[in-house]
Amino acid sequence: MLKGIDPRLNAEVLGALCAMGHGDTLILCDTNFPADALARSSVLGRLLRMDNLTSAEAAQAVLSVLPLDTFVKDFAGRMEVVSDPSEIPAVQAEVQAEIDAAEGRARPMIGIGRFAFYQAAREAYAVIQTGERRFYGCFLLRKGVIGPDA
Numbered sequence: 001m002l003k004g005i006d007p008r009l010n011a012e013v014l015g016a017l018c019a020m021g022h023g024d025t026l027i028l029c030d031t032n033f034p035a036d037a038l039a040r041s042s043v044l045g046r047l048l049r050m051d052n053l054t055s056a057e058a059a060q061a062v063l064s065v066l067p068l069d070t071f072v073k074d075f076a077g078r079m080e081v082v083s084d085p086s087e088i089p090a091v092q093a094e095v096q097a098e099i100d101a102a103e104g105r106a107r108p109m110i111g112i113g114r115f116a117f118y119q120a121a122r123e124a125y126a127v128i129q130t131g132e133r134r135f136y137g138c139f140l141l142r143k144g145v146i147g148p149d150a
Helices: 011-019 035-039 055-063 090-103 114-123
Strands: 025-029 047-050 076-079 110-112 126-130 139-142
Touching (some): 011 047, 011 126, 035 047
Parallel strands (some): 047 126
């Protein structure tokens, strides 16, 4: 246990988040996502897990240490609902609320089609599978920077 670190962040997840650089992407996905197969193509090359957490709980923990990129529109994305890309399921609204809280302002995620999301997972730095069982609990987060002390 470390002081000031969310206890939901295990050592493997913390190591990956620390190793990521500016612009690297992280995938947070639900239990139905083909995470193991796609994570093998990621930079890390293996799947990370945050079992027994919802997408929002995992996002809250990750965002407690991971800055989001401020230079790009695709700082965060959600897998679009196949039949209705503009629909925002409850699981996605919950993660959006965590992003907004971490950013201190409303900052909407972009939508990413299902197969484009699979490709983004293959190209990501790391893939973390959560315990989320609701459909469309799949998100992309792009790491930003931490500036020098003022």
